[in-house]
Amino acid sequence: MIFDGADLSHQALAERLSSDEAHVFRECDLTEADLWGAPLAGARFESCVLEGADLRKADLDGAVFTGGGGMRIRFADADLIDARFTDVDLSSAQFGGALLTDASFAGCRMIGAMLTGSRGTGFTLSRCNLTLANLGGCSLRGETIEGVRFDDADLSGCDFTEATLVDCRLRGTRLLSTKFAKADLRGADLGEPDDTKLRAFSGAIITQSQAAAILAARGITVL
Known part of the structure; x- marks a missing residue:
């Protein structure tokens, strides 16, 4: 079924x-x-307004979202295996309980999103x-993460073991019990290194300049 330019806002679909x-x-x-x-499953959402849309428990296996989006989209308990999000506004989106195995997010605005x-x-x-x-608690083990801003994000309990961070920012990031063992952080902005961060970075790979900072x-002073 194809919906082209349809006003489906506030409708039960x-x-x-x-x-x-x-x-x-x-x-x-698709507002609300x-x-x-x-x-x-396999659905395509192309440049759709999804402000406040309720997609809880939806079967979105292999679904593709391109452009569009909106604040406070609800994906709680949805099946998002192999789903792809490209250039989507997912600000304050709710992913609690969602199945995200092999899902991908590229070029997305995810300010305040809840993936814990x-x-x-x-x-x-x-x-x-x-x-x-x-x-909080997400696994990004072994992933290559490029161009991501984690400023003031909560990554407590996340697993970045053997991950590679390229051109990423960790300024003001909460890293309580976060794992970075064997992670390559040489391409990351580590932000201000407090004691919690240093414990999280145990076993990680960093540059000499990062260590000096x-x-x-x-x-x-390192001479």
Whole structure:
């Protein structure tokens, strides 16, 4: 079923959608739309307004979101295996309980997004703004993460073991019990190194200049 430029705002849509066909939404207004539990495996959302849309418990396995988006989209407990988000506004989106195995986020605005409590074996991030986001307990083990801002984000309990961070920022980031063992942080802005960060960075790979900056912050001059 194809929806092209349709105003679907504030509508209950789940019962109108069949699991036997792929669904395409092009430039649709889905503001506050009710898609709770909807069969949307393989669906495509192209430049759609999704402000406040309810996608809780929806089957979004392999779904593709390109452009558009909006504040406070609800993905709690949804199946997002292999879902792809490209250049989507996911500010303050709710992903608690969502299954994110092999999902990918590229070029997304994810300020204040809540991914803590999400499930799965890992997802990918590139060129995303995760300022003030909460990723508590998420696994990014072994992933290559490029161009991501984690400023003032909560990464407590996250697993970055053997991950590679390239052109990423960790300024003001909360890193309580975060794991960076064997992670390559040479391409990251580590921000101000407090004691919690230093414990989190135990076992990580950093540059000599990064190490010198850490020591300098503690009043030790490296010559």
